[in-house]
Amino acid sequence: MNSSLSSVSGVPLRAGGPAAYRRARRQAALRAFLLAAPLLVFLLATFIAPIAILLARSVENPEVPRGMPALTPMLRAWDGSGTPGEPVFAALAAGLGQAAADGRLGDIARRMNLYEPEFRSLLLKTSRKVRGQTPDAWKPALIDFDARWGQPETWRLLKRAASTPTPDYLLNAIDAQVRPDGSIAPVPADSAVYRAAFGRTVWISASVTLLCLMFGYPVAYLLANLPPKQSNRLMLFVIVPFWTSLLVRTTAWYVLLQPSGVVNQVLMALHLIDHPVPLVFNRIGVLVGMTHILLPYMILAIYSVMKNVSPVYMRAAQSLGAHPATAFVRVYVPQTLPGVGAGCFLVFVLALGYYITPALLGGAGDAMISQLIASQTNDLLNWGLAGALSAYLVVFTAVFYFLFNRLVGIDRLRFG
Known part of the structure; x- marks a missing residue:
């Protein structure tokens, strides 16, 4: 092969041998870096630096x-x-x-x-x-x-x-304090707020993730196995909610779930209930609103994997005598686990930091950790405690990513 005409990875191997090739590769890498540099600077200035400054506030005492x-x-x-x-x-x-x-x-x-x-x-x-x-x-x-x-x-x-x-802010964020003798002890029970808020945040996020998985998996399976023309039409119903403001969707549920709202009126018209059921300003309203908003993320994550699962495996299992349900559970479902893991992780992490929906649809006992962080920054001006709460939220996210990755291998997910 003529060295003046050959190329590797798009870089021609002209006269000069390996040294010229390495020089050309370095120049190509430098050009790529210079093209990406504005984006890197933008991310550093608007995303990474503010987060780092907020987290640093959790240990500062100025x-x-x-x-x-x-x-x-x-x-x-x-x-x-x-x-x-x-x-x-x-x-x-x-x-x-x-x-x-x-x-x-x-x-x-x-x-x-x-x-x-x-x-x-x-x-x-x-x-x-x-x-x-x-x-x-x-x-x-x-x-x-x-x-x-x-x-x-x-x-x-x-x-x-x-x-x-x-360490004061980090201790306060888990309802602990330093005693006069230097030992660490929990705060009085009537002053403990944050551990319960963290537990409530994890519980709500896990519940929303489970609900999204229950509703999203069948929808993704339907979209992946329908003919392309029908699948594309139905996909619009999944994508269109992304074009609507989060605040508008939450406010719509605020209206629908009122005691005199559409949901209660329909249930009473069907004689399923005798009087309006409280569906807003409680945990039900939070779960309904967050599930509706986060469901498309679950559907798209699972669909991207299901679309690449060949139907040949199911037919082969059934031809060998497996019942269709057995073939589905033992052959089809394991191949979709990376999508399930990616969808669960995405929904769970987004739910951990939710603010608008719990604030509008939840009650006093449904405040999530994001609402407490907003209260510390906007009302109490305690940026140190807000940074400590944010630091724990980051740690929780990293821990849950590790757990999801170990269970279903979400790092092996490929979108196609």
């Missing part, structure tokens, strides 16, 4: 170090026994005044209030007290103003707030 930089190293050097000396009290007084002048005192007070509910009022009152004061000794003056400044626990909390990175 309020006290930034607001009172002179006090922070003194607190870190303090051994935690008794109360600090006069220099630390003086640094606290100066730091409170400077933080108030810089507009950082509110952030510090909000951070400390996570440790002790009354700490915010203590800092604000003390800040107002120290303005314009020049006592001979700050330690007795502050203790005389509020006895809590003479308690070691108050200073231990300040020392914890001056340390970064911190």
